[in-house]
Amino acid sequence: MIRQTTICVTLAAALALAGTVHAQGATLLPAAQGDVALRALVNDAPATPPSVERAPVHFAWALPTDAGAITAPAPYTAISREYWSDVDGAALERGLTIRTTAPGALVLISPNGSDSRAVPPDALQVRQAGRAIPARDATVALAPQAALEGATGARFAPGALGFKLSPALGAGAFELQVAGAKGRYVVHVREPDSPVALRVDSAVSGYRTGDRVRLQARLDSDTGHARLREVGGMLVAPDGRDFPLKASRTRTGIDLDAALPDDASSVPGLWEAHVLAAGDAGGTEVLRDAKVAFEVVAPTARLRGRYAARSDAGGQLAFDLPVEVGSPGRYEVRAVLYGTDPAGRLAPVAVGHAADWLGRGAGALTLVFPPDVIAGSAAPYELRQLGLHDQGRMGRLEYRERAARIARSPLRAARP
Structure with a gap:
């Protein structure tokens, strides 16, 4: 079970509670391939909505000991076996050719506009290689709008008609004709079984x-x-x-x-x-x-490149991250802390977040990892998947897959 500790205090209060604090400063690791680092900022970004929270907050929670390596989400990849055609009613009445690469393609004809006529099942005709095939023979699961919505729970355009081409017809070119078509239509062809x-x-x-x-x-x-x-x-x-x-x-x-x-x-x-x-x-x-x-x-803020790692006698670990702000707003940093386990392996220990309202110029955000959150781990530590986010304008500004490495705890480093 994940243990969670939430802290909603100002930095001054955190220092007062911590007692004697030891710190060491360093520079963030260089941006690597796939990281995001801003070179210039804008100071005229749209204002953050007034409803956005302004109070500082930081919290962290421990990860299970068997969590394994935490990987960052990969950029989105679209895989498509479908296409759309926008066609007017006259062309659809004459006949629209669709092309398929596998038997059993799914087709949806949707009226697109208030002046477009519905597509009744008995108005559809399918032609293959010049041969006219009645819709009841050329399709399976021929379904008007009400049947589509009843089967899927989704909303469809009024007057839409969906169907599956009979697998017995194979693949290739088909001509769809809709008698009395008027207005504009979107024809969607999807081939779930296509290679x-x-x-x-x-x-x-x-x-x-x-x-x-x-x-x-x-x-x-x-x-x-x-x-x-x-x-x-x-x-x-x-x-x-x-x-x-x-x-x-x-x-x-x-x-x-x-x-x-x-x-x-x-x-x-x-x-x-x-x-x-x-x-x-x-x-x-x-x-x-x-x-x-x-x-x-908009590039409204960026990490300034340096940080300070702090620890106290109670075992709390914190990272002060200076931020350069071009446009005032509420900013957040989030990261995964890796630590060394009793077997000497580097493993993910905790996730930390911190957010605050920052004015234009120099500011800072602090990630705090309380002792109960990082219990069982020791230096060396690494701060990974560090992201800077503009909360009010909702976007990620910067990212470091590997941001910082601490060979010794700040407390030990400060002792004579």
Whole structure:
């Protein structure tokens, strides 16, 4: 069972309770590949909401002795076996061609607009290789909106129609016709059993305003060679603005990038990269779309590079982390403390958080690990997965996978 100790006191009170304190100062370990370190700050970021808490807080809890190594969350990777088509009613009435790579594709036709007509089951016709097939023979699980919502519990567009193409028809091109279609529609094709997937990787999980978003796309196949022919897409802001993604081919796939605007963090919410791809797998045409979501935050504060480790006679360990603040707000540091166990192995001991309101200029946040939280461990210690976060504007500013190493406890180092 995880033991938890919560401390909500000011730094002055903590020092008063600690008694004699010994400290040693040092510099954070250099930023490594995958770490995030800011070079410049902004002093005109949108104001933190007035409802954000201003009182200082720090807390820590012990990790189980069998927790094993704690790994940081990996950047998001999108794996897609689906795509979407936006089509008007006249085209859907004439016939829309969809392409599949495996039998039994799932299809959803959704009216998209108040003037769009519903899609009744008896209005659907499927054609394969020029042959017209009644919907009841070409599909299984033909379901209008009410049936879809009853089966899944999810909400669907009024008048939507979903179905699974009969596996007996195999894969390839199909033409969908909807008699009387009017308005606009979104046709969603999903192939859960397809051996071919679009993979979109992001090197990081978040960006700062003014950064360039960089993604890599490739087509993977379980059955042989697959190659992307065309890739495009856009960045979509939380307020609906969009910015084109530029594609360039590499040896391993296609890279996509776009510059974020300087006001990218002004609207709350996640940004999305929409990637649209066409490719070839063993002579079969493949269509795939994918979405990657990420946060964008203004560079409002950064770690100043130095820290002080403190301990007292009672066994409490603390880390003072100076912070340079460009825009006032509530900031937080969080980290995993590793310590040496009785067998001499370095292992995760505890997780610590600290937050406070900091004005523009120099400030500091203190991670505190009480003695009962780090009981059973000893130096050397390491501070890992150290992150600096802007709580009010909701984003991670900096990150160090390995931030600090303390070969001896500050208390022992201070003794003659």
